[in-house]
Amino acid sequence: MTRQPRHVTFNVLRGLGIDEAVIGDLEETSRTRLSTYWFWRQVVSVVNKSIVGELRVHALSVIASLAAGWFVVWEVAPAIVRVTIVAVVRSYDRAYFQNGGLPPLHSGDFIWILNFSILFFTNMVGGFAAVRLYNGQRRLLAIMFALMVVCQRLLFFVWHSRAYDPSTAPLYFVFRPSGQTVITLIALESMAALAGGLAATQRRQPFGQ
Amino acid sequence: MARQYLTDFELMILLAILRIGEDAYGVPIAREIEQTGKRSVLLGAIYTALDRLEENGLVTSTYGDPTPERGGRAKRFFKVTGKGLKAVKETQRAFTALWSGIPQLKGGAA
Numbered sequence: 658m659t660r661q662p663r664h665v666t667f668n669v670l671r672g673l674g675i676d677e678a679v680i681g682d683l684e685e686t687s688r689t690r691l692s693t694y695w696f697w698r699q700v701v702s703v704v705n706k707s708i709v710g711e712l713r714v715h716a717l718s719v720i721a722s723l724a725a726g727w728f729v730v731w732e733v734a735p736a737i738v739r740v741t742i743v744a745v746v747r748s749y750d751r752a753y754f755q756n757g758g759l760p761p762l763h764s765g766d767f768i769w770i771l772n773f774s775i776l777f778f779t780n781m782v783g784g785f786a787a788v789r790l791y792n793g794q795r796r797l798l799a800i801m802f803a804l805m806v807v808c809q810r811l812l813f814f815v816w817h818s819r820a821y822d823p824s825t826a827p828l829y830f831v832f833r834p835s836g837q838t839v840i841t842l843i844a845l846e847s848m849a850a851l852a853g854g855l856a857a858t859q860r861r862q863p864f865g866q
Numbered sequence: 867m868a869r870q871y872l873t874d875f876e877l878m879i880l881l882a883i884l885r886i887g888e889d890a891y892g893v894p895i896a897r898e899i900e901q902t903g904k905r906s907v908l909l910g911a912i913y914t915a916l917d918r919l920e921e922n923g924l925v926t927s928t929y930g931d932p933t934p935e936r937g938g939r940a941k942r943f944f945k946v947t948g949k950g951l952k953a954v955k956e957t958q959r960a961f962t963a964l965w966s967g968i969p970q971l972k973g974g975a976a
Contacts, residue, residue, distance in 0.1 A: 667937065676913070677939045677940060678891070678929065678939065678940055679892065679909060679910075679913055679942075680937075680939055681933075681936035681937065681939030681941065682892035682893050682909055682936075682941075683909055684936050684939065685893050686893055686909070688935070698908060699908060699909050699910070701910075702908035702909060702910025702911060703909055703910045703913075704910075705910055706911070706913055710914070710917065
């Protein structure tokens with residue numbers, strides 16, 4: 658593994674508000690240990706330690722902010738999206754009739770793009786709201802929220818993929834849509850949540866400065 | 867108040883700090899446990915335990931000067947307090963008492 662990604666990682670860890678002494682220890686040790694697996698195990702353990710520490714110190718604040726983020730994802734953002742969808746569908750209908758009763762060009766892709774945009778938007782706004790309300794290490798909370806999105810989505814897909822057939826097996830899973838789509842969706846949603854959260858960590862500049 | 871004994875990992879960390887002496891910070895502590903304890907350790911796990919020990923007053927920490935081989939970052943040195951030393955001794959006493967009188971453990975390694 659080259660030095661550059663490690664150097665970038667140290668800067669990211671510093672950005673997460675992790676103790677400089679811990680990052681220093683990691684940097685000192687990684688000069689002699691070149692295994693990529695060892696390095697990333699250490700990085701994950703250091704981030705995990707910081708998240709657990711943050712939860713121990715500001716448990717209530719973390720839970721309240723994450724709950725607020727989820728409220729936005731499930732209630733506020735969909736309400737905003739609904740208004741947009743109505744406008745988009747009306748314009749789609751107009752195009753449909755203007756096209757002589759035929760679906761407009763690329764209308765198949767259109768539904769996918771719309772769905773992905775909605776998911777992207779709601780998670781981004783949720784991440785932003787959660788982090789904005791939090792007063793501790795905001796970047797750590799952004800990571801926590803993104804991880805929650807991943808866990809929630811995985812559970813959602815597993816739960817909705819369960820099937821029951823007494824003649825074959827008591828319980829089995831049929832994954833629809835395909836695994837690739839599921840992974841894309843989870844990656845997209847968690848990245849959106851993380852992007853929204855990280856955007857909320859930026860300091861607001863007062864007017865006139 | 868009930869006496870609290872140390873976990874095996876906390877005990878290893880305290881013993882490593884005592885063995886290293888003045889220069890006990892994250893890297894030598896991890897190295898000492900790896901070499902003596904024959905187990906790989908994660909820095910995150912070490913610092914989680916050290917923070918807990920510091921909260922309980924068993925160790926104290928001070929920041930040193932930044933050094934270039936660490937990218938200009940300071941070291942955090944740890945020292946075992948009197949309370950920490952007492953906890954180590956009590957844990958040793960408890961383990962020794964548990965050890966004694968077990969026939970399977972007599973006469974060297976099993």
